[in-house]
Amino acid sequence: MSTVLVTGGAGYIGSHTCKALARAGYMPLAYDNLIYGHPWAVKWGPLEQGDILDTARLSAVIRASGATAVVHLAAFAYVGESVINPAKYYRNNVVGTLTLLEAMRDCCVDRIVFSSTCATYGVPDKLPITEETPQKPVNPYGASKLMIEQILSDYQSAYGLQTVALRYFNAAGADPEGESGEDHDPETHLIPLVLDAASGRRSHITVFGNDYETADGTCVRDYIHVSDLAKAHVLALQGLENGTLRRNAYNIGTGQGHSVASVIDAAKKVTGRNIPVVMGPRRAGDTAVLLADPSRANADFCFSPDFPMIEDMLLSAWRWSMRSDRHRSVDKAMTA
Numbered sequence: 030m031s032t033v034l035v036t037g038g039a040g041y042i043g044s045h046t047c048k049a050l051a052r053a054g055y056m057p058l059a060y061d062n063l064i065y066g067h068p069w070a071v072k073w074g075p076l077e078q079g080d081i082l083d084t085a086r087l088s089a090v091i092r093a094s095g096a097t098a099v100v101h102l103a104a105f106a107y108v109g110e111s112v113i114n115p116a117k118y119y120r121n122n123v124v125g126t127l128t129l130l131e132a133m134r135d136c137c138v139d140r141i142v143f144s145s146t147c148a149t150y151g152v153p154d155k156l157p158i159t160e161e162t163p164q165k166p167v168n169p170y171g172a173s174k175l176m177i178e179q180i181l182s183d184y185q186s187a188y189g190l191q192t193v194a195l196r197y198f199n200a201a202g203a204d205p206e207g208e209s210g211e212d213h214d215p216e217t218h219l220i221p222l223v224l225d226a227a228s229g230r231r232s233h234i235t236v237f238g239n240d241y242e243t244a245d246g247t248c249v250r251d252y253i254h255v256s257d258l259a260k261a262h263v264l265a266l267q268g269l270e271n272g273t274l275r276r277n278a279y280n281i282g283t284g285q286g287h288s289v290a291s292v293i294d295a296a297k298k299v300t301g302r303n304i305p306v307v308m309g310p311r312r313a314g315d316t317a318v319l320l321a322d323p324s325r326a327n328a329d330f331c332f333s334p335d336f337p338m339i340e341d342m343l344l345s346a347w348r349w350s351m352r353s354d355r356h357r358s359v360d361k362a363m364t365a
Contacts, residue, residue: 032056032094033266034138036081036129037102038074039066042144042200042255044209046100047073049259053267058094060087061103070209081125087132098140098269099133100262101126104174107217108148108314111170122173123180130184140269141181142262145194145278147251147319149175157322160196160278167314182277193265193274198251198282198321200258202342203349210349211255220252220343223293224350227302234304236289238311241318247289249318251282254336254345261332268330275329282321283337292339299343 033050037043038059043066047057051073059071062080077094079086081103090096104122105111111118126143133141148171149164166172177194184190201220203210211221225231239246261281268274287295297304326332336342 030054030056031098032058032096034058034060034091034094034096034099035102036060036099037066037104037144039063039068039070039076040102041209041211041213042258043102044070044072045204045255045259046102046262047071048204048208049256049263050100050266053263055263058090058096060090065213067212072208081129082121084128084132087129088135091132091136091138096136096138098142098266099129099138100142100144100266101129102144104144106170108168108170109217111168111173112314115169118169118173119176122170123176126177126180130180130190133190134188139189140191140266142265142269143177143181143192143194144262145174145178145196146171147196147198147280147282147321149178149196150319152316153319156318157284157320158280159322160276160280160325178278185277191269192277193269194278195258195261195265195281196278197258197261198253198280198319200255201252202254202256202336202345204256205336205345207348207352211346219250219289219292220296220346221350223296223304224300224343224347226304227296227300227347228350232305233307234293235307235309236293237309237315239290239308240311243288243317245288245290248315249286249288249320251284251286251319251321252339252342253282254334254342257334257336260335261326264330264332273330276325279326279329279332280321280323281326281332282323283334284321284323285337285339286318286320287339292343295339296343296347299340300347
């Protein structure tokens with residue numbers, strides 16, 4: 030059984046990816062500093078607590094585990110915070126990745142699947158977004174991810190690193206079997222905020238702008254179920270292993286757009302609850318529409334989503350939100 034180091038493996042996407050790796054016959058080793066990750070989310074392999082800026086710790090963990098590949102998910106990912114404090118993002122995301130790559134070279138590990146983002150595209154000049162769409166990020170978070178993509182390309186040319194970047198769109202939903210889900214603090218993603226308003230944990234959901242050039246005036250996004258995103262990481266890793274990948278970057282989305290207003294309407298139907306809405310002004314940097322062309326991933330490693338419907342994403346997230354308070358209490362007990 031091959032061991033795969035999963036940086037950020039105790040996080041939202043990381044925990045789902047660890048489950049997908051385990052089901053595919055790998056041993057996922059979660060490496061996480063637990064700033065945003067949760068010990069309870071590590072269920073399919075061991076947890077090693079550590080920071081990606083710690084070269085000695087990374088090398089020791091890789092060497093002791095015999096890991097043969099890395100899935101790199103560890104990153105700071107709050108767009109607004111990245112604008113206020115870019116130094117934090119460039120140090121952690123970019124310098125941390127360089128540290129990881131040097132540890133990999135030290136341990137002769139030459140395969141890495143990198144968690145990139147559609148934020149590298151910035152404001153696209155046309156839709157849908159393909160992998161050839163110019164990458165012009167509009168915030169330090171997206172810029173840090175684009176820098177890492179360039180670093181990976183240079184390492185491939187210079188050192189023979191086998192690398193693939195997955196530029197995914199809006200991750201949503203929770204494990205259909207209820208074993209993991211979204212639990213951020215602070216929470217900034219639309220769907221959990223909407224569901225918190227449905228459950229009464231929040232008094233309302235604020236919609237930032239209803240005057241965009243879209244069908245209902247609210248922003249449109251491409252949502253991808255987190256379990257499908259996890260599956261994409263496994264398929265990409267297998268593509269690296271068998272040498273069938275033809276490119277170094279892939280969009281991961283459904284190719285379907287959903288407006289903020291339509292997500293709220295769908296959530297009302299899924300939950301059977303009223304969801305109070307407050308209209309707010311546009312946020313700086315928000316793009317009217319972000320929509321993926323995911324055809325390259327389908328062609329090169331047969332990726333297609335198992336849960337493409339927004340209702341499925343909402344339902345799995347709703348079921349998770351109704352039981353996630355106990356996980357928060359477990360975290361508090363473990364860190365007390």
